[in-house]
Amino acid sequence: VPDELEIIADLARRFAPVLPVVTGIGDDGAVLDCQTASRIVVVTDMLLDGVHFDVRTTPVELIGRKSIAVNLSDLAAMACQPTAAFVSIAVPSGQTDRDVNQFIRRLYDGIDEICRQFSCSIAGGDTNSWSGPFAINVCLTGTPMRDEAILRSGGSAGDQLFVTGPLGGSLGNERHLKFTPRLKIAGWLAQNCPPTAMMDVSDGLAIDLKRLADQSGVGALVDESRIPIHADVPSQLPDEKRIAAAVADGEDFELLFAVRPEHVAVLTSASAVDGLLFHHIGELQAAPGCRLERADGHVSELPEVGWKHRF
Amino acid sequence: VPDELEIIADLARRFAPVLPVVTGIGDDGAVLDCQTASRIVVVTDMLLDGVHFDVRTTPVELIGRKSIAVNLSDLAAMACQPTAAFVSIAVPSGQTDRDVNQFIRRLYDGIDEICRQFSCSIAGGDTNSWSGPFAINVCLTGTPMRDEAILRSGGSAGDQLFVTGPLGGSLGNERHLKFTPRLKIAGWLAQNCPPTAMMDVSDGLAIDLKRLADQSGVGALVDESRIPIHADVPSQLPDEKRIAAAVADGEDFELLFAVRPEHVAVLTSASAVDGLLFHHIGELQAAPGCRLERADGHVSELPEVGWKHRF
Numbered sequence: 001v002p003d004e005l006e007i008i009a010d011l012a013r014r015f016a017p018v019l020p021v022v023t024g025i026g027d028d029g030a031v032l033d034c035q036t037a038s039r040i041v042v043v044t045d046m047l048l049d050g051v052h053f054d055v056r057t058t059p060v061e062l063i064g065r066k067s068i069a070v071n072l073s074d075l076a077a078m079a080c081q082p083t084a085a086f087v088s089i090a091v092p093s094g095q096t097d098r099d100v101n102q103f104i105r106r107l108y109d110g111i112d113e114i115c116r117q118f119s120c121s122i123a124g125g126d127t128n129s130w131s132g133p134f135a136i137n138v139c140l141t142g143t144p145m146r147d148e149a150i151l152r153s154g155g156s157a158g159d160q161l162f163v164t165g166p167l168g169g170s171l172g173n174e175r176h177l178k179f180t181p182r183l184k185i186a187g188w189l190a191q192n193c194p195p196t197a198m199m200d201v202s203d204g205l206a207i208d209l210k211r212l213a214d215q216s217g218v219g220a221l222v223d224e225s226r227i228p229i230h231a232d233v234p235s236q237l238p239d240e241k242r243i244a245a246a247v248a249d250g251e252d253f254e255l256l257f258a259v260r261p262e263h264v265a266v267l268t269s270a271s272a273v274d275g276l277l278f279h280h281i282g283e284l285q286a287a288p289g290c291r292l293e294r295a296d297g298h299v300s301e302l303p304e305v306g307w308k309h310r311f
Numbered sequence: 312v313p314d315e316l317e318i319i320a321d322l323a324r325r326f327a328p329v330l331p332v333v334t335g336i337g338d339d340g341a342v343l344d345c346q347t348a349s350r351i352v353v354v355t356d357m358l359l360d361g362v363h364f365d366v367r368t369t370p371v372e373l374i375g376r377k378s379i380a381v382n383l384s385d386l387a388a389m390a391c392q393p394t395a396a397f398v399s400i401a402v403p404s405g406q407t408d409r410d411v412n413q414f415i416r417r418l419y420d421g422i423d424e425i426c427r428q429f430s431c432s433i434a435g436g437d438t439n440s441w442s443g444p445f446a447i448n449v450c451l452t453g454t455p456m457r458d459e460a461i462l463r464s465g466g467s468a469g470d471q472l473f474v475t476g477p478l479g480g481s482l483g484n485e486r487h488l489k490f491t492p493r494l495k496i497a498g499w500l501a502q503n504c505p506p507t508a509m510m511d512v513s514d515g516l517a518i519d520l521k522r523l524a525d526q527s528g529v530g531a532l533v534d535e536s537r538i539p540i541h542a543d544v545p546s547q548l549p550d551e552k553r554i555a556a557a558v559a560d561g562e563d564f565e566l567l568f569a570v571r572p573e574h575v576a577v578l579t580s581a582s583a584v585d586g587l588l589f590h591h592i593g594e595l596q597a598a599p600g601c602r603l604e605r606a607d608g609h610v611s612e613l614p615e616v617g618w619k620h621r622f
Binding site: 045046048050051075090199207215 | 337397440441464
């Protein structure tokens with residue numbers, strides 16, 4: 001019978017501590033060396049069967065991958081380098097030992113692969129079984145790529161708004177499972193033109209831009225014609241619906257950021273970084289609220305649509 | 312309709328960042344100042360409806376309290392001071408707004424109270440709704456009370472074993488919900504006679520002692536007559552069953568630790584600290600495995616019984 005002790009012993013063997021982790025899986029907690037860092041950043045996201053994936057149809061490796069990737073995206077949004085991952089799982093009981101072992105092994109295959117790719121050490125977690133559906137919580141620690149983490153709250157009126165890739169249609173295919181967290185591009189930005197405010201687009205541009213603007217104490221204007229629409233949004237849809245998909249679908253995990261106007265030139269001339277172009281979509285403005293300007297010059301309120309948990 | 316944004320805005324207002332947290336709830340992640348610390352310790356525990364509490368009968372405040380307390384107990388077991396808490400929740404959908412709002416408010420009342428008591432700042436988390444039962448994951452950060460965290464792995468043959476309180480019967484009443492995490496006593500130990508190895512008794516003395524001994528690369532002998540049996544274990548039970556309850560029930564959240572033999576005197580003479588006595592229950596030995604010595608001198612293997620998740 002697989003039990004918690006055996007599973008944890010397996011994980012401890014598989015994931016030996018890598019600096020800055022000095023004590024990893026198998027103790028009451030993990031110990032991280034932070035002598036070279038002046039800031040530690042902590043992000044956390046819980047992924048749930050039937051909400052963020054469907055355990056009957058989503059390959060288990062991709063569930064593991066996504067659980068880490070969404071957190072890496074949060075770290076990218078703060079211009080932070082990942083250090084350690086903490087993975088808590090609730091596995092439905094009543095399966096055969098073989099099925100449970102295989103499920104956990106495949107889950108950690110997906111976790112392991114993306115953690116290696118982004119130099120993040122798997123340092124701890126919690127393993128449970130219960131009568132509910134599969135749930136996974138990941139907590140990541142990180143350190144700022146430059147001196148300080150980049151927050152949502154640092155934007156000012158006049159700052160120019162960019163996104164790192166086209167938006168919409170992520171849930172219609174496997175992009176929401178397979179996206180690349182924008183750590184590399186965040187590193188480039190931190191180095192070359194530090195954003196005044198940044199976040200990742202997880203719940204949709206409309207909701208997320210409102211968050212960034214609100215936290216910065218300003219408003220925003222988005223130029224509808226400049227919103228990059230992802231090829232995953234069906235081209236046969238009317239324009240209006242394609243824009244709505246780009247603005248409201250969510251789970252794009254691109255970075256949304258604001259820079260001082262003098263940085264626009266370097267961004268627009270910076271050709272593909274990480275295979276991407278920066279898309280200049282609008283600006284922050286003094287008047288609160290988020291607005292959308294159509295090609296004909298008509299300005300309307302950007303409706304606050306997108307993914308919100310309703311209870 | 313209560314939605315995620317309103318709930319998070321409420322939490323951000325309620326829990327303003329307190330140093331070392333410099334950015335708390337409401338950004339992509341939290342930022343902690345770690346300039347005065349050379350080590351950061353991270354612990355995490357997931358609590359599930361039907362496993363660690365029963366949402367139909369357990370007062371919601373006590374679910375919130377326990378979710379923090381079990382993690383504080385892990386920090387105590389490493390002789391670490393808590394700094395920040397990260398709380399992820401999955402709330403069953405299909406309830407009325409009023410019920411959801413009240414549930415979340417009461418949950419955070421319980422979280423808030425114990426966090427204040429132990430000077431831990433609520434710095435982030437994730438709020439979800441789904442069709443499954445209630446689940447909560449808490450991740451805490453902390454810093455060593457002295458120079459280094461105390462691990463499970465530092466014990467040597469000859470070290471003497473202690474527990475910080477009587478064991479057994481915790482689940483029969485509300486002790487598993489209302490226990491005091493042994494942070495104060497961990498601080499006293501770190502100051503006065505640093506344990507060579509320490510952990511908290513969460514899954515039962517038998518299982519947990521084996522973990523400590525295994526990680527220290529040694530074995531252990533426990534004197535049956537010295538195991539302190541909690542008053543929550545029914546006195547009318549035969550002695551054998553009372554011992555079994557103390558050894559296997561789990562969820563005691565007392566500290567189990569080993570000290571060098573020269574520290575025994577100070578511990579046995581130390582009268583009540585935090586209203587407790589240290590119970591000297593046995594010793595670490597070179598021969599692997601955990602053994603129990605009866606009053607008549609008979610030594611048998613300590614059966615590895617207690618709470619383990621079986622899948």
